[in-house]
Amino acid sequence: MRPSHIAPRPDFPPPASAPPPLRLLVADDNPVVRAGLTALLSGRPDTTVVAEASDGREAYEAALRHRPDVILLDVRMPGVDGISALPHLVRLAPVMMLTYSHETETVREALRLGAGGYLVHGEFTTEQLVRAVRDVREGRPHVTPGAARALLTSLREGAPAHELSNTPEFMADSPPSTLSQLQPSVGQSFRSRFRLSTREAEIMDFIASGMSNQQIAAACFISEKTVKNHINRIFAKLQTTTRSQATAKWLGVA
16 A cells, blocks of 8 residues: 555646747728737737837837847838838747738838738638748748749749849748748638639738728729728628728738
């Protein structure tokens, strides 16, 4: 019989404690996007948002204070934009562009300046976003289809070799899980479920970028009444009643 003063030896080793969540900084001038990302990433055991910023200057100051593990950075912001802030931010933490912009020159410049990844809103799921954040923290770059197409366009147009040599070598060295981000079906399947027409998708893009009905009408060369009719159909298809709700669904942060 075991003496009462001797503690029994456990049959199994104690479970390993879970790693602390990745600490993230979200920089985006759109409050709906910031709120959606913060709610999404702070409600998980593996990620948390420690600070938000509405432009590049705020992002830099917040990064100095909070020292995040990864910075999620928008491109177009008032004041100091994402591209201007990027060279300063990459000295403080890995930066992943999380934006609505996928112009060829913008993507190429962001990667040239040190961004560890480039994700376009609407082209990833929540799990893909979290995996991309984790991989960028470890130095494994991620891009979504819109950014990948921009890079391919850049290659086909014969970008200067010294510029391309500074971009992450995701095509040659990335593991299969990262290369899967290049498949165009990801973004297409995400938005195709809403069944918007080409014109409705274009207008929804403008809504998400913060444009007013008057600005959308001018950009599309249509009347404001026609814009309103399109928006009513968009809201019905997205099952939303406000611009902020529609934007959150369209950007994949709802």
